[in-house]
Amino acid sequence: MPTLYHHPMSSASRFIRLVLGEYGFEYDLVEEQPWEGRREFLALNPAGTLPVFLDDSMRSLCGAVVISEYLDETHGALKRDRRLLAENSFQRAEIRRLVEWFLVKMEQDVTRHLARERVFKLQMPTAQGGGAPDSKLMRAARGNIRQHMKYLTWLAGSRPWLAGDRLSYGDLAAAASISVLDYLGEIDWSEFPQSKDWYQRIKSRPSFRPLLGDRIRGVTPASHYADLDF
Amino acid sequence: MPTLYHHPMSSASRFIRLVLGEYGFEYDLVEEQPWEGRREFLALNPAGTLPVFLDDSMRSLCGAVVISEYLDETHGALKRDRRLLAENSFQRAEIRRLVEWFLVKMEQDVTRHLARERVFKLQMPTAQGGGAPDSKLMRAARGNIRQHMKYLTWLAGSRPWLAGDRLSYGDLAAAASISVLDYLGEIDWSEFPQSKDWYQRIKSRPSFRPLLGDRIRGVTPASHYADLDF
Incomplete structure (x- = not known):
């Protein structure tokens, strides 16, 4: 199963979670604190930035733009009117x-x-x-x-x-x-x-639901954060 | 003829000039001082950033990544072994x-x-x-x-x-x-x-030659800047 290294307060990570959700991917989600500069993480992405997507063959894709273009080429292009990039x-x-x-x-x-x-x-x-x-x-x-x-x-x-x-x-x-x-x-x-x-x-x-469940230690979300009718 | 809005000291602008040079484009080059926030320029790119590429139909493409992906789709894909993005x-x-x-x-x-x-x-x-x-x-x-x-x-x-x-x-x-x-x-x-x-x-x-001719008012380039053998 592919893995996404992310942080719940990283916009770029949230973007890829939404894309994966829209395309119905199953994947493991691993929270990374990029400021720690973990050696294993830097081996996946020498830039040390989030998100990083590790595909089924353990090849890493680094950064939201790179991942989203790759997902469009390998999955989106087949989705017809559910494709998240246009044809033109x-x-x-x-x-x-x-x-x-x-x-x-x-x-x-x-x-x-x-x-x-x-x-x-x-x-x-x-x-x-x-x-x-x-x-x-x-x-x-x-x-x-x-x-x-x-x-x-x-x-x-x-x-x-x-x-x-x-x-x-x-x-x-x-x-x-x-x-x-x-x-x-x-x-x-x-x-x-x-x-x-x-x-x-x-x-x-439905792709948004996991994001609405995110909770950060020590930082309570705004009271309307998870309300669909806010 | 298309137009590229650029600044000689903007890396992103230089990148697109190199791409256009490699693909043999003819185009007009217009120097823009983005900090001026010129109204006509903001109408082309509300983000106010460089480079901006105005195609033959006067449609604007904003930013190096957007322009380079567009050029790959509309020109690069036909260039076979001179394509600047891979097939895979x-x-x-x-x-x-x-x-x-x-x-x-x-x-x-x-x-x-x-x-x-x-x-x-x-x-x-x-x-x-x-x-x-x-x-x-x-x-x-x-x-x-x-x-x-x-x-x-x-x-x-x-x-x-x-x-x-x-x-x-x-x-x-x-x-x-x-x-x-x-x-x-x-x-x-x-x-x-x-x-x-x-x-x-x-x-x-040859695509690099125009960049080596750039001169900035008040800032002399390093003595080896334009030397091919430095």
Whole structure:
């Protein structure tokens, strides 16, 4: 059975869990603390980043983009109207643009700072960067949430799904990142009804259920985190 | 004719220029200062990042990964043994892993800091972040060069090209990032003969010639920058 090395507060890991869920994969989930720099983990991915997917032949695939492209080529292409990347190259480009928006840009502007300051630093030993959260960094990250929510709302309001007519990697990447922030209670849904409607649809999918069951030691989720009707 | 919006000190832009050069594209090159946040540029790419490729139908493709995947699907796939992505999915994953290594990891650890502190800050108005370079940031970035050069040397020493038997996106992404640092004289080649041999092979390709002609106002390149025999 394949294995996914992940962390519950890593957006990129959540994205791949959603993809694997949508495609009905059976796999083992192993939680990794990437800041530990475990030798066995670095042998799988010298970059030391999450997620890492170990296939049935024990070959490792490193990083969300690499894994999602591989899964599309080896599984998605056979799924017809359940494929999470489009057939048309220009539509594929639009989906990939959104994946990059949510897993790279929003990650750098917002998500990774809040995940790090509010979660990872609690789990890290001081020598590896643990300690009290940096409130200046958190304030800057929070200040960027609105811009991303506005963009999400524009996308959700102008198309049935974020990249077009069909559920795609774009929706799953966005939902992955948003769900980390929602766990931490950082999203004010009342301001963004169209985004809320979109998130409600995603959240109700069976592929999302395992994410709603995630619990982080020492960090209680927002009270509405697992509610389908929030 | 298509247009590429780029900056000469952006690794991701250089990567796409190399890909377009290898595939023999004719295109217009437009220099963009992304920190200016020009409205017309943001209309092409709301993320405000480089590179952006505008195709013959004036449709924009945003970011190096999106552009390179699109070029592979629409052109590379027809190039047989000159294709810059492999046919086999697992080899494609390895090439993509290296692209991510050099354009994301090495970028975050090293290249973007040195490009920003030594080049962009000279071009930026103070209000947009310009000013004197931050020597602490530069020292940290320089401290990370060795680790990346060692990894490059290991790849160059164990395979004919970085990702395997054929020139690939992996080589072009690595060369793009290295060439920015080499312009700035940040690479000590004497320590890494196998990387030097690989870089010499890439540097001699016709696709590389335009990059060797780049000159930045106020920043003279290292004396060996444009030498094929350095």
